[in-house]
Amino acid sequence: MEIVYPHTIENCIGEKIIFQEVQHEADGDRVLVENFVVPGSGPIMHTHWLQDESLTVVKGKIGYQIYGQEKKYANEGETVLFKRGTPHRFWNAGDDILNCKGWLKSANTIVFYLSAIYAAQNKTGSGRPEAFDAAYLMTRYSTEYDTTEIPKFVKKVIIPITYRVGLILGKYQKFKDAPEPVRR
Structure with a gap:
């Protein structure tokens, strides 16, 4: 299956991801992403066993949680990093559409x-x-x-x-x- 970039996906619950490009790096490919999430929406608690994930808030407020820890929040200009193997979730904690830019590495099958x-x-x-x-x-x-x-x-x-x-x-x-x- 060949994927052409940018590649956009949207689901019925208000999440949109644009996979901008894949950067080839010596220690693994990095896929650059941009997401848009409606208020209250976001993925459930999940784990990427082989990938780090970084999201920088462009517009809005992100809520996020590491499994077993308290909820936290980040605002425009702030970055959240989820290390591989760490169960996590995030959601739009604001009243407007949340827009983040970031990356996942290694890209693998994401x-x-x-x-x-x-x-x-x-x-x-x-x-x-x-x-x-x-x-x-x-x-x-x-x-x-x-x-x-x-x-x-x-x-x-x-x-x-x-x-x-x-x-x-x-x-x-x-x-x-x-x-x-x-x-x-």
Whole structure:
């Protein structure tokens, strides 16, 4: 699957990401991003096992939280850095659209993964992605990403069953050109 930059994705809950470009660096590729988030919206608690993520507030106010810690806030001109392996979330904590610029490093499969997650959310019209797509993505890319808020029982039992049923039903043909996951 070839992605042309800039590459824009939007979901049905008010999040828009523009992947501006990928910069090739000796210690791994860096993808430059810009996001726009409506008030109260933002991704749930999640982990990038292999990527650092940096967001600088251009306009608005970002709320963010590291798993197990208190909520914090950053205003225009301030930068938030989430180190790889750190469960985190962020949201628009203001009254206007939040606009941030930043990067993720190493780029790995993040552009494909988030594009597919947003598409799965748009299928349902809610923040919850379509079940078979979510099961496929969470299973295939488990070495790169985790969704902390999903209960362990769902991750260990429901998602694997849903994934296998999806295989039997041929639900994953659309992912035939999906990039290989990066192994830790």
